[in-house]
Amino acid sequence: MSKYVPKKEDLSRDIQQKKGLLNGNRISGDWWDEPFEFRDGNWCHAAKPEVLQELGFPNPRKWAATDDDWQLPAGWEKTIKDGLKEWLKKSRSLKLYLDSCVRCGACADKCHFYLGTGEPRNMPVLRAEMLRSVYRNDFPLAEKILKGFSGSRKLTKEVVKEWHMFYYQCTECRRCSIFCPLGIDTAEMTMVVRDLLNRIGVNNNWILAPVANCNRTGNHLGIEPHTFVQNIESLVDDIEDLTGVKVNPTFNRKGAEVLFITPSGDVFGDPGVYTMMGYLLLFHHIGLDYTISTYASEGGNFGMFTSADMMKKLNAKMYHEAERLKVKWLLGGECGHMWRVVHQYMSTMNGPADFLEKPVSPITGTRFTNANATKMVHIAEFTADLIHNGKLKLDPSRNDHLRTTFHDSCNVARGMGMFEEPRYVLNKVCNVFHEMPENTIREQTFCCGSGSGINAEEFMEMRMRGGLPRAGAVSHVRKKHQVDSLVTICAIDRASLPALMRYWNPGVSVYGLHELVGNALVMKGEKKRTVDLRENPMAGFGEDDDE
Amino acid sequence: MKKVLIPFVMVAVLVAIPYVGVTAGGQAYLFGVIVPYTAAAIFLLGFLYRMIDWLKRPVPFRITTTAGQEKTLDWIPYNRIDSPATPMQAWVRILLEVFFFRSLFRNTKAELREGPSFTFASSKWLWMGGLAFHWSLLVIVLRHTRFFFAELPGFVQPIEVADRFMELTLPAFYLTDALVLAAITFLFVRRLRDVKLSVISLPTDYFPLLLIGSIAVAGVLMRYVDKVDIMTVKALTMNLAQFSFDPVPGDIGPIFYVHLFLVSVLMAYIPFSKLMHMGGIFLSPTRNLCNNSREKRHVNPWNKPIKFRTYAEYEDEFREKMKKAKLPLEKE
Numbered sequence: 001m002s003k004y005v006p007k008k009e010d011l012s013r014d015i016q017q018k019k020g021l022l023n024g025n026r027i028s029g030d031w032w033d034e035p036f037e038f039r040d041g042n043w044c045h046a047a048k049p050e051v052l053q054e055l056g057f058p059n060p061r062k063w064a065a066t067d068d069d070w071q072l073p074a075g076w077e078k079t080i081k082d083g084l085k086e087w088l089k090k091s092r093s094l095k096l097y098l099d100s101c102v103r104c105g106a107c108a109d110k111c112h113f114y115l116g117t118g119e120p121r122n123m124p125v126l127r128a129e130m131l132r133s134v135y136r137n138d139f140p141l142a143e144k145i146l147k148g149f150s151g152s153r154k155l156t157k158e159v160v161k162e163w164h165m166f167y168y169q170c171t172e173c174r175r176c177s178i179f180c181p182l183g184i185d186t187a188e189m190t191m192v193v194r195d196l197l198n199r200i201g202v203n204n205n206w207i208l209a210p211v212a213n214c215n216r217t218g219n220h221l222g223i224e225p226h227t228f229v230q231n232i233e234s235l236v237d238d239i240e241d242l243t244g245v246k247v248n249p250t251f252n253r254k255g256a257e258v259l260f261i262t263p264s265g266d267v268f269g270d271p272g273v274y275t276m277m278g279y280l281l282l283f284h285h286i287g288l289d290y291t292i293s294t295y296a297s298e299g300g301n302f303g304m305f306t307s308a309d310m311m312k313k314l315n316a317k318m319y320h321e322a323e324r325l326k327v328k329w330l331l332g333g334e335c336g337h338m339w340r341v342v343h344q345y346m347s348t349m350n351g352p353a354d355f356l357e358k359p360v361s362p363i364t365g366t367r368f369t370n371a372n373a374t375k376m377v378h379i380a381e382f383t384a385d386l387i388h389n390g391k392l393k394l395d396p397s398r399n400d401h402l403r404t405t406f407h408d409s410c411n412v413a414r415g416m417g418m419f420e421e422p423r424y425v426l427n428k429v430c431n432v433f434h435e436m437p438e439n440t441i442r443e444q445t446f447c448c449g450s451g452s453g454i455n456a457e458e459f460m461e462m463r464m465r466g467g468l469p470r471a472g473a474v475s476h477v478r479k480k481h482q483v484d485s486l487v488t489i490c491a492i493d494r495a496s497l498p499a500l501m502r503y504w505n506p507g508v509s510v511y512g513l514h515e516l517v518g519n520a521l522v523m524k525g526e527k528k529r530t531v532d533l534r535e536n537p538m539a540g541f542g543e544d545d546d547e
Numbered sequence: 548m549k550k551v552l553i554p555f556v557m558v559a560v561l562v563a564i565p566y567v568g569v570t571a572g573g574q575a576y577l578f579g580v581i582v583p584y585t586a587a588a589i590f591l592l593g594f595l596y597r598m599i600d601w602l603k604r605p606v607p608f609r610i611t612t613t614a615g616q617e618k619t620l621d622w623i624p625y626n627r628i629d630s631p632a633t634p635m636q637a638w639v640r641i642l643l644e645v646f647f648f649r650s651l652f653r654n655t656k657a658e659l660r661e662g663p664s665f666t667f668a669s670s671k672w673l674w675m676g677g678l679a680f681h682w683s684l685l686v687i688v689l690r691h692t693r694f695f696f697a698e699l700p701g702f703v704q705p706i707e708v709a710d711r712f713m714e715l716t717l718p719a720f721y722l723t724d725a726l727v728l729a730a731i732t733f734l735f736v737r738r739l740r741d742v743k744l745s746v747i748s749l750p751t752d753y754f755p756l757l758l759i760g761s762i763a764v765a766g767v768l769m770r771y772v773d774k775v776d777i778m779t780v781k782a783l784t785m786n787l788a789q790f791s792f793d794p795v796p797g798d799i800g801p802i803f804y805v806h807l808f809l810v811s812v813l814m815a816y817i818p819f820s821k822l823m824h825m826g827g828i829f830l831s832p833t834r835n836l837c838n839n840s841r842e843k844r845h846v847n848p849w850n851k852p853i854k855f856r857t858y859a860e861y862e863d864e865f866r867e868k869m870k871k872a873k874l875p876l877e878k879e
Contacts, residue, residue: 015663022659026742090849092604093832099601100827103752106650106673108743109657115665125747149553151749177612181650181677182824183834185612215856216864225865226872252874294874295861308607309853316855324858324877345608347844370619374841381619388622417613417630417838420623439655439667443614443629469657472664 004041004460008503011464015116022118031120032133032153036165038065041461044168044454047208052201054212059201065164070157076200077155081138083196084131094192097184098132101125107176107186112446113169116465121166124176124186130163131189164202167193169462171451172305172337173410178443190452195307207453210302214314218297219264225294231267232292235277242535244527247284249292254325256291257362261318262333262379263299263491266512272494274533275334275512281521282383282514286363286391290331296321299338300491304345305453312349315341318376319350329359330376334512336409336451336490339378343416347374364389380421380489383517387428393522398529399430401539402485402516405477406433407470407497408445409490419443422489422513429520434481440473450496463496464503471504478505487511551739554754558761558809565808569801578804579783579795586811593818598826607847609840611637612833614653631837641835645828648674648681676737680730683723684759686710687766690721694784724767731760755822758813765806775800 005011019025027034049060059073073079088095107124109115114122121130129151136152153159172187197203213222223231229251240246250256262279266272283290296317303310322330332342347353356375359368366385368377386392406426412418419442427433440446449467450459477483486497486508494512501508519532530541568574615626628649631637643649656670686706693703711719735756738748769775780803782796817823829835836845862869862877869876 012663016659016661021742021746024742027746031746088604090605090607092601092606092830093610095604096601096827096830096832099597100821100824102821102824103747103749104651104673104677105737105741105744105747106654108747110655115657115659120746123743123747129747149750149754151751174612177833178614179650179654181644181648182828183612183644183650183831185610185833188610218861224868225874226868229872229874251872254875294869295858312853313855316853317858320855321858342841344610344840347840348608348847349850351844366620368619369842370617370839371841373844376841384623385620388620414612414614415610417615417617417626418619419616421619424623437667444653444655444667468663469665472662475662475664 002457002460002499004458005464005503006041006461011461015118015465015468018118020118021120021123022115027120031126031129032162034120036119036121036162038161038165041459043165044207044456044459045205047203047205051205051208051212052203055208055215057201057203057208058199061201065161070160070202072157072160072200072202076160079199080155080160080196083199084135084138084192087192087195091188091192093185093188097128097182097188098135100182101128101132101184102182103129104181106179106181107184110176110179111170112173112175112449112469113171113462113466116449116468117169117462119166119169121162122169124170124180127166127170127186128184128189130159130166131193134159160197160200160202163193164197167197168204168454169466171410171447171449171454171466173447173451174414175410175444175446178414191304191308194305198306204305204453204456206456206459207302207305210300210453211306211310211314214298214302218293218295218317219267220298220300220302221264221268223264223268223297228264228267228294228297232276232280235267235273235280238533239277239280242531242533243281243523243529245281245284245523245525247280249280249283250290251292251294252325253291255327256325257289257328258291258331259296259322259325259327259329260290260292260331260333261296261299263335263338264297265300265491265495266333267297269491269495271498271510271515271534272491272512274515274518275494277533278512278514278516278518279333279379281518281523282392285393285521285523286386289362291325291327293321293325299333299335301338301341302453304337304341311341311345315346316350318342318346319353319356322353322375323355328357329371330356331379331382332376333379334489334491334514336411336492338491339418340411340415342374342376346376361385363391378416378418378421380418380425380513383514384421384424387425392517394429394517394520395522396429396431396520397540398519398532398538399516400432401532401536402430402511403432403434403481403483404430404485404487404511404516405436405474405481405483406441407436407448407474407486407488407490407493408441409488409493410445410447410451412489413443413445422487425513425517426487429516432481434477434483436473436477440469446470446473448490448493448496449500451492455492455496460499464500467496467500468504470497471500474501474508475505478508484508485511487513487516489513550748550750551753553750554757557754558757561758561809561812562761562765562805565804566801569804575795575799575804578808579799580787580792582811583787583807586815590814590817593815594823594826597818597823598830601827601830605848606832606836607849609836609838609845610832611836611838611840613838617838632839633837637835637837641829641831644834648677651677672733673737676730676733679726680734683727683730686723687721687727687763690723694781695788697785718770720771724763724770727763728760728767731756731763735760751821755813755816755820758809758816762806762809762813765802765809769800769802769806773800773802775803
């Protein structure tokens with residue numbers, strides 16, 4: 001395991017025995033006096049100077065969160081205060097959510113990072129108070145007269161450090177928000193504070209390096225066009241070896257009906273590539289007229305974890321490319337925050353996409369009226385419709401070697417409301433499926449612990465802590481139903497949950513939904529299939545089972 | 548403890564001011580007429596200002612939090628309340644929140660167990676306490692409208708009848724009087740005893756509870772214990788309702804002035820405090836917007852064109868590599 005995380009026994013003991021709120025111990029004094037410390041495993045590397053230069057971001061320098069002096073630029077206080085003023089003008093939600101919290105405490109134990117660390121500031125109400133306390137101090141309200149009474153404090157370098165630590169222990173998953181009687185959305189504040197911190201050069205390399213890559217090469221991993229094509233072609237070869245079927249994806253092809261965009265993790269990461277193989281098999285199976293772009297080769301959008309402008313800038317490529325290639329509509333792969341951006345931001349930021357057509361499935365004729373404006377359909381909606389109309393030949397027993405459960409990704413769950421489609425598809429492509437406990441799924445789902453750009457190796461301890469509630473729920477179905485396969489529809493999940501499972505629940509593997517679809521699809525002209533897309537033997541399909 | 552002591556002292560001083568003012572200072576007119584008018588004006592103007600101030604700020608994105616299935620394919624039933632597809636459904640979501648606190652009804656209590664693992668049991672205490680508190684306050688406010696109308700509004704009588712706990716006492720005991728005090732006690736004790744709540748609570752959280760609690764106690768005292776002349780009170784409140792600046796119509800016990808002054812302070816305090824949540828809840832963008840951002844484009848007033856890396860720039864940088872990979876090009 002990583003050197004950035006203690007042994008499981010040690011971490012378990014620490015969580016279970018640490019004196020603190022989680023164990024019912026009282027804290028004397030005010031929360032803002034609680035000490036915190038940057039140490040191995042709880043901070044992400046700062047963005048490299050060259051990354052900042054490439055992006056034109058301020059204050060490029062070499063620094064680390066453990067430094068005493070963070071080399072903040074001259075006038076940093078003003079930059080932050082002006083930035084906050086600007087955001088208060090631009091966003092009703094920010095102002096409203098700063099003003100109207102009653103501190104009822106309903107959110108206090110809803111955050112996975114609070115549960116994994118017991119840190120007071122990880123209670124969503126205090127995560128917001130970290131900003132509110134400064135806002136109250138500096139903005140002309142009557143409360144200004146009553147400092148101390150209203151819980152306000154000055155913006156200091158120490159506050160900047162605190163923000164950097166705890167606004168990066170929020171994955172913008174919005175679980176707290178559904179429990180809030182006022183609907184206060186902590187992610188709104190996290191996004192704004194991260195933007196403000198970026199303005200003074202307090203940042204995260206694991207976010208900004210992908211942002212810079214995505215801007216230049218089209219995807220987070222910085223893959224150049226030829227390599228991108230090569231990699232998918234090697235997946236095509238793998239598919240042929242496994243199934244005897246040669247699939248034919250095309251790249252940057254004008255006039256295709258559909259432009260397919262998925263997170264680049266599906267093209268390069270393990271186990272994302274198996275999900276990609278599932279997509280390719282599916283599209284071949286139904287004869288979809290589609291193309292993949294090397295320019296708009298990233299579904300994800302780390303701009304969302306940087307600033308509103310950066311999110312818009314990276315997202316703009318999708319429509320730009322769709323217009324150039326003259327496709328009719330867009331189909332999007334499995335991803336969490338990508339779909340928050342596509343569903344709730346894309347058409348507002350970069351629309352209207354009048355050059356596209358309202359999406360209609362060429363196979364079933366179904367009109368995806370719910371995507372009439374944005375013109376982008378989610379692959380789970382698309383596949384559910386295919387299955388519902390009997391257009392896929394499926395053999396779910398090909399997944400009999402897997403005992404599955406389903407992890408709702410935060411953004412797809414609470415930022416989109418997609419719960420039924422993936423479950424419908426999953427139940428059609430496999431025979432063994434068990435839900436995790438009800439307060440850990442659907443709208444109450446727990447984050448993987450690594451969302452919103454904190455999936456860095458050096459952040460491992462925090463990721464294992466933040467992922468603990470999710471891991472616990474998996475462990476529950478593992479014990480009860482011998483579940484060994486965690487199915488998701490999110491690329492960050494596919495990248496981060498394997499590490500989480502190895503740590504807390506060894507023996508549980510992570511799958512994308514369409515990998516299981518790919519396993520179950522009975523392809524025309526296929527050879528006898530005895531192994532799944534990972535070359536693991538299927539149950540009941542081996543040579544020995546042949547009668 | 549300072550966090551509780553400061554508001555406690557503040558409320559004590561606020562109780563003493565009218566008491567001394569009326570008994571020793573003879574300032575019945577100040578506390579019976581001037582202060583209530585001033586407080587009502589601050590409340591109305593302040594409340595209006597805060598609401599307009601929120602409303603004039605744009606909602607750049609449709610950030611609905613979805614707690615139920617979205618409207619997609621025809622054969623998949625969707626959740627009309629938790630994933631509203633029309634403005635009407637979104638309003639139902641808001642109103643159910645306002646009247647029944649649905650989000651608090653969902654509340655769970657996380658507990659750390661061996662493993663380590665967690666259990667998440669349903670926890671309805673806050674929901675019950677909150678509902679009892681807010682509904683009692685509403686009923687009490689509605690009951691008080693009888694002081695401001697010569698002819699009783701139609702809804703007052705039925706509310707009063709329903710609210711009579713039992714007819715054993717004279718005057719009849721109101722259920723909400725007991726409920727509101729019990730709820731305040733619960734909410735107050737909860738803030739002190741729960742370790743999480745004690746960390747997050749600020750003086751501004753204890754102050755309104757103590758203030759409203761004191762208002763209720765003063766009200767109960769003058770109704771059941773140290774009774775005041777109700778006819779004179781009504782004469783005064785009727786004057787106030789008619790915007791009259793006439794002198795106070797007669798002697799009323801000082802406890803009435805304490806009650807009225809604390810209510811005045813509460814009214815004046817609302818626009819400057821978290822109590823504005825009573826207006827804010829209607830404006831919350833995560834709740835009052837429908838979840839149809841892919842179907843209907845939401846417009847952001849400050850959305851401006853942005854310079855992004857175009858395909859042409861991309862092809863310019865990678866043309867040779869793209870050519871080798873046999874990718875179609877715009878320019879050879």
